[in-house]
Amino acid sequence: xxxxxxxxxxxHVQEGEDFTTYCNSSTxxxxxxxxxQRPGGHPxxxxxLVKSGEVKKQKRLTFQFxxxxxxxSLHITATQTTDVGTYFCAGPRNQGGKLIFGQGTxxxxxx
Amino acid sequence: xxxxxxxxxxxxxxxxxxVAFWCNPISGHAxxxxxxxxxxxxPKLLIQFQNNGVVDDSQLPKDRFSAERLKGVDSTLKIQxxxxxxSAVYLCASSYRRVNTEAFFGQGxxxxxx
Numbered sequence: 001x002x003x004x005x006x007x008x009x010x011x012h013v014q015e016g017e018d019f020t021t022y023c024n025s026s027t028x029x030x031x032x033x034x035x036x037q038r039p040g041g042h043p044x045x046x047x048x049l050v051k052s053g054e055v056k057k058q059k060r061l062t063f064q065f066x067x068x069x070x071x072x073s074l075h076i077t078a079t080q081t082t083d084v085g086t087y088f089c090a091g092p093r094n095q096g097g098k099l100i101f102g103q104g105t106x107x108x109x110x111x
Numbered sequence: 112x113x114x115x116x117x118x119x120x121x122x123x124x125x126x127x128x129x130v131a132f133w134c135n136p137i138s139g140h141a142x143x144x145x146x147x148x149x150x151x152x153x154p155k156l157l158i159q160f161q162n163n164g165v166v167d168d169s170q171l172p173k174d175r176f177s178a179e180r181l182k183g184v185d186s187t188l189k190i191q192x193x194x195x196x197x198s199a200v201y202l203c204a205s206s207y208r209r210v211n212t213e214a215f216f217g218q219g220x221x222x223x224x225x
Contacts, residue, residue, distance in 0.1 A: 006153075033213060033214075042202060042216040042217065042218055042219050043154065043202070043204075043214075043216050044216070045213035045214065045215070048213060088153055088154070090214075097167075098156050098159050098166070098167040098169075099144065099156065099159075099214060100156065101146075101153040101154045101155070101156075102153050103152055103153040104152075104153045
């Protein structure tokens with residue numbers, strides 16, 4: 001079945017350093033979504049990418065969708081303590097398909 | 112707008128007991144999801160509804176789990192009988208439609224089976 005893998009599982013950075021998490025799907029995705037879950041909280045939607053090779057930015061966050069629509073990345077520039085949490089990618093294999101989540105990358109930021 | 116409502120927030124039961132969770136999605140959202148999130152893992156989709164019909168329940172352990180969405184609005188997820196490995200957070204989410212739209216999550220129900 002469809003699998004979505006994320007690496008790394010954990011990342012510890014010093015405040016101000018950059019952070020990147022990578023997402024790989026075993027199948028082509030119709031779109032990729034990114035969510036953030038704060039400790040003790042629930043996943044909150046960050047962004048959706050639909051087009052092959054698409055790049056979107058939200059302030060210090062840069063999201064990319066691979067040309068083959070099987071991988072994606074999230075890059076945070078100059079991390080802050082407010083960036084702490086687990087970042088998940090999720091995607092359906094086809095339009096209207098089930099939303100499958102990766103296992104997440106847990107980010108901790110040391111002030 | 113009001114978010115996805117779930118109850119209860121916490122539940123502790125003994126193994127072999129039954130338990131039910133309730134979810135009220137955002138008004139007008141046709142798609143409703145139930146996810147199971149074990150500590151340290153990503154949410155695992157249990158069942159997805161489109162209105163009151165099931166789109167996917169391939170990962171729902173049907174020998175003990177059941178879910179329904181009567182009238183295409185509220186939904187309940189039941190576990191009977193519960194096992195120790197069912198201890199997890201059960202998240203309900205909804206989206207406006209199935210295609211290319213974000214999912215809004217509720218606060219979740221933390222279940223502990225002892």
